[in-house]
Amino acid sequence: MISVEEARALLFDLVAPLPAETVPLIEASGRVLARDLRANRAQPPFDASAMDGYAIRADEAVRGAMFKVIGESAAGHGFSGPVGAGQAVRIFTGAPLPAGAGFVVIQEDTQQSGDVMTITADPGTNHNIRPAGSDFAAGATVPAPRRLAPADIALLASMNIADMPVTRRPRVAILSTGDELVMPGEDPGPDQIIASNSFGLHAMLRELGAEPRLLPIARDTLQSLREAFEAAEGADLVVTIGGASVGDHDLVGEAAARFGLERAFYKVAMRPGKPLMAGRMGAAAMVGLPGNPVSAMVCGHVFLAPMIRILLGLDRHVPDLRQAILAEALAANGPREHYMRAVVRNGEVRAFDRQDSALLTVLSQANALLVRPPHDPPRRAGESIGYLPIGRAEGD
Numbered sequence: 001m002i003s004v005e006e007a008r009a010l011l012f013d014l015v016a017p018l019p020a021e022t023v024p025l026i027e028a029s030g031r032v033l034a035r036d037l038r039a040n041r042a043q044p045p046f047d048a049s050a051m052d053g054y055a056i057r058a059d060e061a062v063r064g065a066m067f068k069v070i071g072e073s074a075a076g077h078g079f080s081g082p083v084g085a086g087q088a089v090r091i092f093t094g095a096p097l098p099a100g101a102g103f104v105v106i107q108e109d110t111q112q113s114g115d116v117m118t119i120t121a122d123p124g125t126n127h128n129i130r131p132a133g134s135d136f137a138a139g140a141t142v143p144a145p146r147r148l149a150p151a152d153i154a155l156l157a158s159m160n161i162a163d164m165p166v167t168r169r170p171r172v173a174i175l176s177t178g179d180e181l182v183m184p185g186e187d188p189g190p191d192q193i194i195a196s197n198s199f200g201l202h203a204m205l206r207e208l209g210a211e212p213r214l215l216p217i218a219r220d221t222l223q224s225l226r227e228a229f230e231a232a233e234g235a236d237l238v239v240t241i242g243g244a245s246v247g248d249h250d251l252v253g254e255a256a257a258r259f260g261l262e263r264a265f266y267k268v269a270m271r272p273g274k275p276l277m278a279g280r281m282g283a284a285a286m287v288g289l290p291g292n293p294v295s296a297m298v299c300g301h302v303f304l305a306p307m308i309r310i311l312l313g314l315d316r317h318v319p320d321l322r323q324a325i326l327a328e329a330l331a332a333n334g335p336r337e338h339y340m341r342a343v344v345r346n347g348e349v350r351a352f353d354r355q356d357s358a359l360l361t362v363l364s365q366a367n368a369l370l371v372r373p374p375h376d377p378p379r380r381a382g383e384s385i386g387y388l389p390i391g392r393a394e395g396d
């Protein structure tokens with residue numbers, strides 16, 4: 001049995017960044033930028049007023065000074081002439097600053113009567129001007145790789161970039177296996193249960209930026225598994241669920257081997273999730289997850305999430321553990337790394353009493369996996385301990 005760290009390293013070697021595709025701005029949020037982009041223009045492209053007021057020469061901004069108003073500069077409609085001594089141009093936010101002007105007196109500090117404007121209050125030292133290029137210069141770079149957030153989309157739009165190269169979404173085929181499984185919404189027989197973690201993993205993978213696809217449930221026969229692997233054709237990653245242990249009906253390992261799996265490892269010293277297998281299967285990476293609902297989801301957080309990051313061209317990234325204070329003592333851990341379902345609130349972490357890997361109710365209440373290294377000694381309340389945040393933010 002290998003350690004979680006060794007398993008992760010082997011899994012990371014099974015995947016590499018996918019090629020790029022071009023998408024329009026409107027579809028780019030959440031995608032990973034594949035190449036550095038450069039601004040096609042500066043922003044603002046001209047010295048612009050930051051306020052509504054009057055543009056005057058820089059050295060004339062004193063209380064009591066009077067000016068002749070010679071025109072107007074509005075957003076989208078600049079004033080063409082220069083501003084001389086004793087002259088002012090009525091100006092609005094976002095409008096180009098006229099030549100010669102070096103100060104915008106805000107409207108609130110002025111009074112206008114006919115074409116004469118008087119500065120009625122101390123105009124202060126802020127020029128109220130956004131210099132050309134003060135947000136970014138032409139040629140400024142947005143570096144790749146980077147998962148594009150809404151603020152990046154706004155930035156790229158203002159750089160006049162309408163289409164951009166992003167890493168293709170990883171195609172992930174998800175395969176539930178088991179004679180006992182039916183799909184949600186179907187009518188289960190007395191010995192049957194509903195396939196659940198396949199849907200949980202589908203949701204998780206979609207959030208991670210992948211393009212997951214649920215395959216029809218495979219039965220516990222080599223023939224059915226073979227057909228399922230054929231249906232997974234075209235996937236970058238094939239994820240099977242269940243059938244990975246040593247029981248008589250656990251045929252995933254054998255079926256995958258017959259289908260050409262070059263196995264990288266089988267079994268990891270972790271709890272839950274021990275019967276994990278992985279390798280290359282043709283053009284795809286294959287990860288065989290254990291069937292227990294919580295095991296499969298925990299392995300999704302611990303292993304699939306960083307694999308998707310690599311496929312997307314992001315850094316190899318082992319999520320850093322956060323630290324919280326233990327609310328209750330914990331007994332010594334055994335020889336396997338334990339990912340305990342837990343709740344973190346206000347910097348305090350509390351593991352659930354029930355840690356059985358079949359309990360989805362507990363997983364759904366958890367917002368953290370408290371991580372116990374192999375042979376971790378007993379821990380007292382008040383000690384600091386590492387955890388992996390999962391699911392919702394506090395309060396959601």
Ligand code: AMP
Nearest residue numbers: 176195196197198241242243244291292
């Ligand atoms: P297995 O690894 O196939 O022996 O499955 C272990 C346990 O997980 C069994 O109780 C299965 O019924 C259950 N299980 C397997 N696959 C799924 C699935 N997709 N959804 C929910 N439970 C599952």
Ligand code: MG
Nearest residue numbers: 177178242243
């Ligand atoms: Mg099974």
